[in-house]
Amino acid sequence: MPTSSLDNRILVLGIGNILWADEGFGVRAVEEFHRRYVVPPNVTILDGGTQGLYLVNYLEEADCLIVFDAIDYGLEPGRLKLVRDDEVPRFTGAKKMSLHQTGFQEVISAADLLGRCPEHLALIGCQPLDLEDWGGPLTQPVRDQIAPAIALACEVLAGWGVAVTLRNEPLPASERLLANDIDHLSYEMRPA
Amino acid sequence: MGIQTPNGFKLDNSGKRVVVDPLTRIEGHLRVEVNVDSDNVIRNAVSTGTMWRGIETILKGRDPRDAWAFTERICGVCTGTHALTSVRAVENALSITIPDNANSIRNIMQLCLQVHDHLVHFYHLHALDWVDIVSALKADPKATSVLAQSISSWPLSSPGYFKDLQIRLTKFVESGQLGPFKNGYWGHAAYKLPPEANLMAVAHYLEALDFQKEIVKVHTIYGGKNPHPNWLVGGVPCAINIDGTGAVGAINMERLNLVSSIIDRCIEFTEKVYLPDVVAIGSFYKDWLYGGGLSGKSVMSYGDIPETANDYSAKSLKLPRGVILNGNLNEVLPIDHGDPEQIQEFVTHSWYKYPDESKGLHPWDGVTEPNYVLGPNAKGTKTDIKELDEGGKYSWIKAPRWRGNAVEVGPLARYIIGYAQNKPEFKEPTEKLLKTLGLPVSALFSTLGRTAARALECEWAAHQMRYFQDKLVARIKAGDSSTANVEKWKPESWPKEAKGYGFTEAPRGALAHWIKIKETKIDNYQCVVPTTWNGSPRDPKGNIGAFEASLMDTPMANPEQPLEILRTIHSFDPCLACSTHVMSPDGQEMATVKVR
Numbered sequence: 026m027p028t029s030s031l032d033n034r035i036l037v038l039g040i041g042n043i044l045w046a047d048e049g050f051g052v053r054a055v056e057e058f059h060r061r062y063v064v065p066p067n068v069t070i071l072d073g074g075t076q077g078l079y080l081v082n083y084l085e086e087a088d089c090l091i092v093f094d095a096i097d098y099g100l101e102p103g104r105l106k107l108v109r110d111d112e113v114p115r116f117t118g119a120k121k122m123s124l125h126q127t128g129f130q131e132v133i134s135a136a137d138l139l140g141r142c143p144e145h146l147a148l149i150g151c152q153p154l155d156l157e158d159w160g161g162p163l164t165q166p167v168r169d170q171i172a173p174a175i176a177l178a179c180e181v182l183a184g185w186g187v188a189v190t191l192r193n194e195p196l197p198a199s200e201r202l203l204a205n206d207i208d209h210l211s212y213e214m215r216p217a
Numbered sequence: 218m219g220i221q222t223p224n225g226f227k228l229d230n231s232g233k234r235v236v237v238d239p240l241t242r243i244e245g246h247l248r249v250e251v252n253v254d255s256d257n258v259i260r261n262a263v264s265t266g267t268m269w270r271g272i273e274t275i276l277k278g279r280d281p282r283d284a285w286a287f288t289e290r291i292c293g294v295c296t297g298t299h300a301l302t303s304v305r306a307v308e309n310a311l312s313i314t315i316p317d318n319a320n321s322i323r324n325i326m327q328l329c330l331q332v333h334d335h336l337v338h339f340y341h342l343h344a345l346d347w348v349d350i351v352s353a354l355k356a357d358p359k360a361t362s363v364l365a366q367s368i369s370s371w372p373l374s375s376p377g378y379f380k381d382l383q384i385r386l387t388k389f390v391e392s393g394q395l396g397p398f399k400n401g402y403w404g405h406a407a408y409k410l411p412p413e414a415n416l417m418a419v420a421h422y423l424e425a426l427d428f429q430k431e432i433v434k435v436h437t438i439y440g441g442k443n444p445h446p447n448w449l450v451g452g453v454p455c456a457i458n459i460d461g462t463g464a465v466g467a468i469n470m471e472r473l474n475l476v477s478s479i480i481d482r483c484i485e486f487t488e489k490v491y492l493p494d495v496v497a498i499g500s501f502y503k504d505w506l507y508g509g510g511l512s513g514k515s516v517m518s519y520g521d522i523p524e525t526a527n528d529y530s531a532k533s534l535k536l537p538r539g540v541i542l543n544g545n546l547n548e549v550l551p552i553d554h555g556d557p558e559q560i561q562e563f564v565t566h567s568w569y570k571y572p573d574e575s576k577g578l579h580p581w582d583g584v585t586e587p588n589y590v591l592g593p594n595a596k597g598t599k600t601d602i603k604e605l606d607e608g609g610k611y612s613w614i615k616a617p618r619w620r621g622n623a624v625e626v627g628p629l630a631r632y633i634i635g636y637a638q639n640k641p642e643f644k645e646p647t648e649k650l651l652k653t654l655g656l657p658v659s660a661l662f663s664t665l666g667r668t669a670a671r672a673l674e675c676e677w678a679a680h681q682m683r684y685f686q687d688k689l690v691a692r693i694k695a696g697d698s699s700t701a702n703v704e705k706w707k708p709e710s711w712p713k714e715a716k717g718y719g720f721t722e723a724p725r726g727a728l729a730h731w732i733k734i735k736e737t738k739i740d741n742y743q744c745v746v747p748t749t750w751n752g753s754p755r756d757p758k759g760n761i762g763a764f765e766a767s768l769m770d771t772p773m774a775n776p777e778q779p780l781e782i783l784r785t786i787h788s789f790d791p792c793l794a795c796s797t798h799v800m801s802p803d804g805q806e807m808a809t810v811k812v813r
Contacts, residue, residue, distance in 0.1 A: 044275065044290050074290060076444040078337060082430035135426055138389070160275035205286035206279060 033067060035187060036087035036143070037178065038080070040073040040094050040129055043203075043212065046161040047095055047102075047153030053163060053209050054093035054149070054174045056202045061175065062189040068182075072202045080132050085141040089185050091178050094129060095167075096150030103166025105173055107181075108148040147181045149174050162213040219260070224514060224623055224760045226769050229254070230261040234604055235776045237783070247752065247791060249782055250605055251768055257776055262761070262768035263605055264786075265612035266752050273585065276742040281307045281734050282706075284742065285448045288730065291744070292792055297330050297436065298723040299730075299744070300448040306730040307450045310717025316699040319452035320526035321689040322439050325476070326446070327521065327721065328678045328685070329435040332483050334724035335628070335675040336432070336491060338790045340425035343668060346784035347498050348410060348418040351403040354387055356416035364413045365420075368497055371489040373424065382420050406774040407781055409501045418498070421490050428486055435479055435682075438472050452701030459693055473690055480686055483679040487672075495672040499654050499665055506656075508664025508785035510767030515542050515622050516630035517750070519552060519729060521722035522681060529720075535681065536722045537634040537643065540619055546637040552619070554718040554729055557581070562615040562745065566607070566754040569615065575757050577618060580731035580743035581716055607755065616753040616762065617745050625763040626726030626750045627789060629670040633661065646673050664767070667788040708737035723747050725790040748792045764789065 039055025042048040052072050059070045069087070073080050084090060092113075098106055115133040136142040151174060154164040162168075179189055201208055219229035230252045238248040252261040272291070276284055285303040289296045301323060308315065315323075358379035365374035410418070433443055439455055440446020447454040458467035520538025523529060531538040531551070539549035553559055561577025564570070570588040571578065578584065591599060592609020605611040616623075624630070635643025636658075650669055651658060660666060705711065713736060720729040726747030733741040753762035767785050774781070 042290065044287070072445065074296075074444055075292065076296075077294065078341060078426070078429065079294075079433060079444055081426065082433075085430075138423060139427060140385075160272075206283040207286050207290065 033088040033185060033187075034086060035068045035089045035091070035182070035185065036083055037064075037068060037070045037091045037182075038073050038083070038093070039071070040075070040080075040092060042075045043207065044160060046155045046158035047151075047164055047167045048156050049163060050095045050151045050153065050167050050170070051093040052203070053168075054151075054171050054178075056209055057171050058093075058175045058178060059202045060196050061191060062179075063192055064189050065187060068187060068189075070202070077129075077132060078135060080129075081135045081139070084132060084136040084143055085139065087143045089145040089147075090143040091147045091149060091181055092129065093149050093174060093178070094151075095153045095156070096148070098150065098152060100152040102152050102154035102164070103170055104152045105170050105177065106148075106150045106152070107177055108150065110146050113146045113148045145185065147178075149177050149181075220759070222755075222759050222761050224511070224766070226761055226766055228261045228761070228769075230607075232260055233776065235773075235779060235782075236604065237779050247786070248605075249764070249768070249779075249786060250607075251779075251782065253773060253776055257773045259768050259771045259773065259782075261607075262765040263607045263611065263754075264752055264762070264764040264768075265605060265754065266614045266748070266791075272744055273583075273739075273742045276739045279739050280708075280737075281310070281732065281739050282450045284730075284732070284739060285450075288744065289445060289448070294334065295330075295723055295725075295728075295746075295792055296444065297326055297440070297446060297448075298721050298728060300446070301327055302719045302721045302723075302728050302730045302744075304448050304450050305719025305721070306717050306732045307719070307734075308717070309719055310715040310732050310734055311450075311705055311711055313451050313702060313705050314527045315452045315702055316697075317526045318457065318689060318692055318697060318700050319702075320523060321685045321692070322453045322455070322700065324522050324685045325682050325689070326436060326439050328682045329432060329483075331678040331724050332487070332675055332682065333429060333432045334790070335671045335678075336425055336487070337429050338724070339491065339495070339668070339671065340422045342790070343784075343787045344418055344422055344494075344498075345401060346780065346787055347408070347502065348415050348422075349403055349405070349408040350386070350401060350415070350419060351390070352408065352410070352412045353415040353419045354383065354390065354412075356383065356412035358383060358416070361413040361416045364497075365417050369489045369493040371493075373420070379416055379420060382423070383416060386419060402778045402780045405778055405780045407505075407784075409505070410498065411501075414497055414501065418494060421494055424490065425486075428482070431479055432483060435476050438468065438476055449701055451703055451706060452699075455700060457693055457698040457700055459698065473686075473693075477686055477690075480679065480682045483682065484676075487676045487679050492672050492676055495669055496650065496653055499669060502665055503654060503656060503660075506660055506663040506665060507771040507781070508767045508788060509662035509666070510765075510769065511623060511625040511763045512629050512633065512666065512767075513659070513662035514544050515624045516540070516633050517552070517619055517624040517626050517727055518631045518634050519554075519720040519722060519727040521720070537631055537638055537640065539634055539638070540622075540624065541634060541637060542622055542624075546633070549634055549637055554720060554731075559620055560617060560729075560745065561621075562617045562749075563756045564610075564615055565757045566610055566612065567615045568610050568613050577621075577756075580718075580729070580745055581733060581741065583731070583741070583743040585743075612752075612754040614749055614752050614754060615745075616756045617750055618756055618760070621756075621758065621760075623753065623756065623760040623762050623766075624750060625766075626747050627667065627670075628674045628724075628726075629661070629667040630726065631722065632670040632673065636661075642677060643673075646676070664785045664788045671790070711737055714740075723792075725792055726750060746792065748789070751789050752791060764791075 039051040041051040232252040247266040250263040285300040288299040359376045361379040362376040437443040456467040520534035522535040557579040563577040570586045592606025595606035597603030715734045751763040
C-alpha cells in the first residue's frame with residue numbers, strides 16, 4: 026500500500042459510451058466526482074470516453090488508478106462492485122473483429138507489456154440494466170449508484186493517503202469535464 | 218446450386234455453415250456466417266452488424282454548433298473524423314467559410330488521425346493475423362538481427378535487443394495461458410512467417426505501442442485537449458499567439474516546434490519500421506492473394522485534405538475523389554452528395570422499415586425506424602440467433618449504394634482511384650511496392666493489397682502533415698494568425714431553414730454527415746459511415762457488399778479456427794458503434810466459432 030500521498034501520481038478515470046444508456050456510467054460518475062470535489066495536484070481526473078489504446082499513456086503516468094466503468098459480472102442491475110489490483114481483468118485479444126472492441130482489459134494489458142502498469146488498480150464497476158437504448162439516459166438503478174460509487178472512490182483514495190475536499194462553490198459550466206450540451210444534465214434533457 | 222449476384226459473385230449456401238460471432242452483450246455487433254464447400258472453400262458469406270440506430274433521435278432539436286461533440290462520442294477510434302465531418306456539414310448548410318490556417322490545422326489533425334489509426338490498426342489488430350506470437354519464442358536473436366538490418370536502417374536491431382525482448386515475451390507467455398496473448402490461433406497452418414520475422418514483428422508491435430502515444434499529442438495541441446479534442450464551426454478553437462505571451466493554451470512557437478518534431482518521428486517510424494514490416498510480411502504471403510472482393514470491381518472515395526480552404530472539389534482535394542464501377546479503371550465518375558439519385562440507403566435486408574423498401578432513400582430524407590424480424594429460414598430465436606437467414610432481414614447496418622452499386626471504401630479504394638487517375642503520389646509508391654514483391658497490379662485487389670495500401674497511405678499522410686505544418690508556419694510568420702470565422706456564429710444570422718452535408722475520408726473510408734436545420738435547431742441528421750458501405754447487407758437487387766464479397770472463394774485451413782476470415786475482415790479496419798468497455802471477469806473470448 027502506498028504510504029506517502031503526494032509522491033503518488035493518481036489517475037481517476039471514467040470510461041464508457043454516453044450514447045448507449047448505462048454504458049455511460051463510468052463517464053457520468055467521473056463527471057460528477059469532478060463536479061463535487063477538489064483534488065490535490067497529484068490527482069488527475071479524466072473522461073476517457075470510449076478511447077481504447079489511446080489511454081495507455083495516461084496509465085503509464087500513474088502509480089495508482091481508479092476506473093469507473095460498467096461491468097458485466099452477472100450481478101443484479103445497479104449492483105456496485107469494487108475489484109482491486111490483480112483481480113482486475115487484463116488480456117490482449119487476437120480474435121476480436123475490430124480494433125473498436127479494444128476493451129479496457131487490453132489497455133491495462135498493453136501498459137503491462139510496456140512494463141509501466143499502475144501499481145495499484147481499483148475498478149469501481151456497476152452492473153448495467155440497459156446497454157441497448159441508443160441515445161437513452163442512464164437507467165434509475167444505475168443512476169442511483171453514482172453517489173455510492175463516488176463515496177467508494179473517496180474511500181479508496183483515503184486508503185492511498187489522498188484527501189479530497191468538497192467544492193465550496195459550484196463548478197462553473199465552463200470548467201466541467203463535459204461541455205457542448207453533452208454534460209449529463211443537458212444530455213438527458215430531451216429538447217422539445 | 219447457387220445464385221449469381223448482379224455484381225458478379227456466385228453464392229452457394231448448401232455447404233457447411235460456419236458462424237463467427239464476437240458474442241458481445243450488444244446484439245449482433247459484427248458477426249460473420251459463411252458456407253464452405255467440401256474443400257472448405259467459402260462459397261457464401263453473410264455479414265451482420267450493429268451500427269447506431271439513428272443519431273437523429275439524439276441530435277434532433279439540438280444546437281447544430283454542438284453536433285460535433287455528440288458525433289465525436291459515436292466512436293472512440295474515429296473521434297476527430299466524425300467531429301470534422303460534422304462541422305463541415307454545418308458550415309456547408311449555413312455557407313460558413315473557414316480561414317486558411319484553420320484548413321491547415323484541420324488537415325494536420327485529420328492526417329494525424331490517419332497516421333495514428335493506420336499504425337495502431339496494423340500493429341494491434343491486424344499484425345496478429347499474420348504474425349504468430351508463439352513462434353517468436355523459437356527465433357534466433359542473432360538471425361533476427363540480421364533480418365532486421367537487411368530490411369531497414371532502424372537502430373533498434375541488435376541481437377541483444379531481440380534477446381531481451383524474447384526473454385520478456387517468454388515471461389508473459391509463461392505467466393499463465395499465454396498471458397496477454399491467450400486469445401490467438403497460434404500455430405495455425407495459415408501462419409507463414411519464420412520465427413525470426415515473427416520476433417521482429419513482436420518487437421515492432423511493442424515499439425508502435427510506445428510510439429503511438431506521441432502522435433496523439435498533436436491532437437492535444439491543436440484540439441486543446443485529448444481525448445476528445447475540441448472543434449469549432451467556422452474554424453478551429455485554438456488561438457495563435459506566436460510570442461506565447463497571450464492567452465493560456467494558445468499556439469506558440471514552442472508548440473509548433475513540438476508538432477514539427479512529432480511529424481518527423483511519424484515519417485521516420487513509417488518509413489523505417491511500418492513499411493519495411495509490411496513488405497517483409499508480404500514477401501511471405503505472396504501466394505495468399507485472397508480477399509479482393511469488390512476492390513477489383515467497384516470502389517469509391519469522397520476525397521479529403523483540401524489544398525485550398527473551402528474548396529472541396531476533386532481538384533483541390535489531395536486524397537482522390539470519385540467512383541470506379543465494374544473494374545473500369547479508365548473512367549473515374551464524379552460524386553455529388555446533394556444529388557438524391559446518387560447516394561441512397563436501402564433496408565430490404567436491414568432491420569428497419571421504409572414505406573417502400575424496393576427504393577432507397579437519400580440521407581437528407583433518411584428514416585430510421587427499427588423492424589427487428591428474422592427471415593423464415595433463420596435458426597434460433599430473436600434473442601439467441603443460431604443462424605441468420607440472408608434471404609430476409611439480417612443486419613442492423615443499412616445498405617448504402619452509389620447509383621445502385623455496392624462499392625468498397627477505404628485506403629485501397631483511395632489508392633486504386635489515385636492510380637487510375639495517374640496521380641504520381643499514389644501510383645509511383647504502389648508500383649514500387651509491387652515491383653519489390655514481384656507482383657502484378659492485379660495483386661492489389663486482395664486482403665494483402667488493402668494492408669499494403671494502408672501502409673503506403675500512412676507514409677503519404679505523414680509527409681502531408683509536414684507539408685501543411687510548413688504551410689501553417691509560413692502564414693503565421695507572414696502575420697496571419699486568424700483561426701476562426703465567427704461572422705455567422707449567431708443563430709440570428711442563419712436562414713429559417715437550411716440543409717447541408719460534410720464529408721471526409723476517415724482512416725477506414727468515405728464518411729459523410731447530412732444535416733437539416735430548421736429554426737436554428739437540428740431537424741434531421743444522418744451519418745453514413747465507412748463500415749456501413751463495406752459491411753452492408755444485400756440490396757433489393759441482390760448485390761453483396763464489400764465484406765461479404767471479400768470472403769468469397771477463400772480456402773480455410775480449418776473452419777473451426779477461422780483465421781482467414783478474421784484476417785480479411787480486419788484488413789478493412791471495421792468500425793462498429795463503440796460500447797466496448799464493459800468489463801467482464803474472465804477475459805471473454807471475443808469471437809466464438811460454431812460449425813454446423
